[in-house]
Amino acid sequence: MSTTTRIANVRPYGEDPTDLYVCDGVLVDPVADPDETVDADGLIALPGLVDLHTHLREPGGEEAETVATGSAAAALGGYTAVFAMPNTNPAQDSPVVVEHVWRRGREVGLVDVHPVGAVTVGLGGERLAEMGMMAASPAGVRMFSDDGRCVNDPLLMRRALEYARSLDAVVAQHAEDHRLTVGAQAHEGPVAARLGLTGWPASAEESIVARDAMLAAAAGARLHICHVSTAGSVEVLRWARESLLPGTSARVSAEVTPHHLLLTDTAAEDYDPVHKVNPPLRPEADTLALRRALADGVIDCVATDHAPHAVEAKDCEWASARPGMLGLQTALSVVAATMVATGMLDWRGVARVCSEVPAAIAGLGDQGRPIAVGEPATLTLVDPDARWTVRGAELASIADNTPYEGMELPASVVHTMLRGRWTVRDGKVSE
Numbered sequence: 001m002s003t004t005t006r007i008a009n010v011r012p013y014g015e016d017p018t019d020l021y022v023c024d025g026v027l028v029d030p031v032a033d034p035d036e037t038v039d040a041d042g043l044i045a046l047p048g049l050v051d052l053h054t055h056l057r058e059p060g061g062e063e064a065e066t067v068a069t070g071s072a073a074a075a076l077g078g079y080t081a082v083f084a085m086p087n088t089n090p091a092q093d094s095p096v097v098v099e100h101v102w103r104r105g106r107e108v109g110l111v112d113v114h115p116v117g118a119v120t121v122g123l124g125g126e127r128l129a130e131m132g133m134m135a136a137s138p139a140g141v142r143m144f145s146d147d148g149r150c151v152n153d154p155l156l157m158r159r160a161l162e163y164a165r166s167l168d169a170v171v172a173q174h175a176e177d178h179r180l181t182v183g184a185q186a187h188e189g190p191v192a193a194r195l196g197l198t199g200w201p202a203s204a205e206e207s208i209v210a211r212d213a214m215l216a217a218a219a220g221a222r223l224h225i226c227h228v229s230t231a232g233s234v235e236v237l238r239w240a241r242e243s244l245l246p247g248t249s250a251r252v253s254a255e256v257t258p259h260h261l262l263l264t265d266t267a268a269e270d271y272d273p274v275h276k277v278n279p280p281l282r283p284e285a286d287t288l289a290l291r292r293a294l295a296d297g298v299i300d301c302v303a304t305d306h307a308p309h310a311v312e313a314k315d316c317e318w319a320s321a322r323p324g325m326l327g328l329q330t331a332l333s334v335v336a337a338t339m340v341a342t343g344m345l346d347w348r349g350v351a352r353v354c355s356e357v358p359a360a361i362a363g364l365g366d367q368g369r370p371i372a373v374g375e376p377a378t379l380t381l382v383d384p385d386a387r388w389t390v391r392g393a394e395l396a397s398i399a400d401n402t403p404y405e406g407m408e409l410p411a412s413v414v415h416t417m418l419r420g421r422w423t424v425r426d427g428k429v430s431e
């Protein structure tokens with residue numbers, strides 16, 4: 001028998017309080033005697049968050065994260081769908097591996113897990129992977145990326161875009177010209193020079209963004225730029241939108257990570273590898289340009305680049321440490337701190353950049369939907385007035401490499417609902 005739930009006094013998108021009713025996984029008209037009432041006084045309802053950029057590490061990196069622990073972190077962070085990047089071991093470059101990750105996601109059932117397919121075999125940058133076979137697998141892959149590596153060869157990138165177009169898929173590029181970042185450890189600038197760390201120049205990212213926008217325009221294909229980190233990339237994207245793409249069938253979208261909205265290159269001054277990430281943290285002028293670009297739509301959405309690493313990979317000297325930071329459980333709070341508290345986005349804007357737009361970029365039909373009768377009951381309920389202190393050891397991930405350790409952040413996720421089922425209640429994963 002169907003049960004009905006009333007979510008009482010909730011504020012959709014931060015607007016006026018109302019009651020939402022849920023039955024059989026969808027939002028329905030008011031019901032006289034609901035089976036369950038959840039008091040949501042003071043809470044904001046957002047459509048469930050969608051992350052286009054997550055590293056779940058399974059298969060092969062289970063000492064840092066698994067589909068189960070990463071799904072728990074995602075649900076606790078308010079996410080209802082995540083895209084799992086293919087730099088696993090073996091890589092997600094074949095139908096069998098993407099299907100494995102997709103099935104594990106369904107077994108765990110806390111969040112929709114969409115495996116991203118590799119563009120090239122083994123992320124080796126030499127031969128295209130079986131993109132068509134991955135698209136045809138039960139995982140239905142529609143996003144391809146070599147994330148962690150750039151598809152550096154322009155001819156291979158062109159072929160990938162053309163092939164993706166025929167599959168109605170998007171290529172997500174990790175924009176880094178590897179010829180310009182050999183040995184790079186931190187943003188190329190005065191801070192890295194002072195610390196004696198080899199620099200990662202902004203132009204290594206910006207030149208690939210420009211090149212790939214042109215390749216996408218010529219191919220009439222869909223390109224997504226991962227983790228945009230510089231003011232120059234924003235200007236290239238703005239130019240592509242205004243001058244290059246009109247009149248073509250191409251689409252170019254872009255994401256920014258929470259850590260690039262909040263943290264700057266000076267974080268490396270403590271030489272703590274928890275602050276080492278790819279692309280590197282940039283100077284404050286970039287951070288502020290990224291916030292403005294997210295507010296005005298030149299950057300389309302937020303993606304976490306959740307990158308768990310085992311202790312051995314981080315508890316070492318800077319140069320040997322692996323790049324990457326946890327992000328799933330802190331993303332919404334960092335967006336609240338950088339975009340809402342600064343007045344640059346309201347909660348409707350947060351719904352747009354953390355749910356609606358990423359769902360549209362990935363072509364998800366049943367996520368990022370309006371909070372309205374007849375729509376899926378896939379929701380995140382947020383306490384905008386809460387403040388909490390981040391403790392890596394208390395996060396659901398196996399790894400604890402959060403750059404926000406000990407930091408007090410605003411806004412917390414209280415409940416998460418996936419198609420009418422609570423995945424998180426009162427800040428805890430539902431059994």
Ligand SMILES: NC(=O)N[C@@H](CC(=O)O)C(=O)O
Pocket residue numbers: 055087147148149174276277278279305307308322323324325
């Ligand atoms: N973003 C990161 O710093 N790390 C990513 C991959 C990458 O290097 O982009 C990871 O998989 O750890």
